[in-house]
Amino acid sequence: WKLYEGEKWMADPKVSKEAKNYAVMVSMIDRQLGQVLDLLKKLGLEDDTIVFFTGDNGGQDRFRTKNHPRGYFGPNLDPKTGIExxxxxxxxxxxxLRIPFLVRWPGRIKPGRVSDLIFYQPDVLPTLTELCGARTPDEVDGLSILPTLLGEKETGRKQQTHEMLYWEYGNQVAVRHGSWKAVKTGKAPQWSLYDLAKDPSETTDLSSTKPGQLARMQAFAKEEHEPVRPGVFHDPLRARHQRDRQAKFGFSSVSSLAKLKGYHRLDHPGLLPSDEMKLVFASSQNLGNDKRARYVADRKPETIWHTQFNPSLEKHPHELVLDLKKNRKVGGVQYLARQDPGWNGTFAKTEFCLSGKRDVFDGKPMATIFKKRKTPQTFRFPKTLEGRFLRIRILSEVTGKPWASAAEIGVLIDE
Known part of the structure; x- marks a missing residue:
């Protein structure tokens, strides 16, 4: 982002955020790759270092228009043939699945060559172990592509190829067998079969005319599938993830609004000071992206509380309990929705109940329905309530989704 910090178009609200993100990310990759290659040369390591430069997924059809239905840059169009x-x-x-894959090694890999070898990312590790004279672990599915990179004459053997390749992503499964490609998407049991040699755009399903070919590929998919094993985050706050967000988008989840203009704050003159209340209970919070419940009382509109959606989804009702530190006369509340561009979790129907005890709320709740807006919303109770603990119960959300979120919640004192 600093590369374009002084550019007029970067500050122009008419230029889409997506275009700015795209420019920044492409420039970042270009600059950082150049820095790595320059450093290798400076240290005298260039001729002793093999560099892989590759994508991790297929292209995104960014900036689609009537004249560019697959995106302005056409990442999923063959640049030579125009095949989609x-x-x-x-x-x-x-x-x-098709991605750019470049390998550079001065003096060892002849530049400018193009290979049509069908391979995938797990092939990189066996390639490196062969280069190092090490043994590839038995559980690795990849095959070394060194004969393709250095030449079969130098390696003394022909290039091995995969009989089949298997992918599983979300509710999708795909198998590649030579020029044949089988794909299963969604929850439907049907598979589709394509001959990529004749139909690289995958438009003609041959599953009904080639049942034997499809059956072999389905059997391979069944053999390759492994049940999911839940993992554990070693870094609950995902600090590295937040640094990545900062590099890509110019903000992290906590400080995203700190330098932006135009966000709102609680503004009622009768608000209880934030240091005279604290959060003592939250039914859930999403720690994975630092959307902590205590942020509702920190008087920082750039921070957000969001109910848990990962690793499992918590649904309505959602509850918060604020300790006002002593019995007080409360006349209402002020609510500030999240101040980023999103609306997920913005309160709709909400109940408030005051009690002298933290765990007992047997009084009649005061109910309101908040609106979909970013400015502070004040709810005056029909009558003044007295107590120390304020329970906030969120029953619905402005877009009908199952979560709750807030930038700030303030308490109006009638004393």
Whole structure:
């Protein structure tokens, strides 16, 4: 982002955020790759270092228009033939699986060559172990592509190829067998079969005319599938993830609004100071992206509380309990929705109940329905309530979704 910090178009609200993100990410990759290559040369390591430069998924059809239906840059169009690849990033059709893959090693790999070898990312490890004279672990599915990179004459053997390749992503499955490609998407049991040699755009399903070919590929998919084993985050706050967000988008989840203009704050003159209340209970919070419940009382509109959606989804009702530190006369509340561009979790129907005890709320709740807006919303209770603990119960959300979120919650004192 600093590369374009002084550019007028970067500050122009008419230029889409997506275009700015795209420019920044492409420039970042270009600059950082150049820095790595320059450093290798400076250290005298260039001729002793093999460099792999590759994508991790197919292209995204960014900036689609009537004249550019697959995106302005056409990432899923063959630049030589104009053939269109179906799907894109997140898909197991060819548009999601075909990626750029370049390898550089001065003096060892002849530049400018192009290979049509069908391989995938797990092949990199066996390639490196062969280069190092090490043994590839038995559980690794990859095959070394060194004969393709250095030449069969230098390696003394022909290039091995995979009989079949298997992908599984979300509710999608795909198998490649030579020029044949089998794809299963969604929850439907049906598979589709394509001959990529004749139909690289995957438009003609041959599953009904080639049942034997499809059956072999389905059997391979069944053999390759492994049940999911839940993992554990070693870094609950995902600090590295937040640094990545900062580099890509110019903000992290906590500080996203700190430098932006135009966000709102609680503004009622009768608000209880934030240091005279604290959060003592939250039914859930999403720690994975630092959306902590205590942020509702920190008087920082750039922070957000969001109910848990990962690793499992918590649904309504959602509850918070604020300790006002002593019995007080409360006349209402002020609510500030999240101040980023999103609306997920914005309160709709909400109940408030005051009690002298933290765990007992037997009084009649005061109910309101908040609106979909970013400015502070004040709810005056029909009558003044007295107590120390304020329970906030969120029953619905402005877009009908199952979560709750808030930038700030303030308490109006009638004393």
């Amino acid at each position: 690849f179906r799907g894109g990033k997140g898909s197991l059709y060819e548009g999601g």
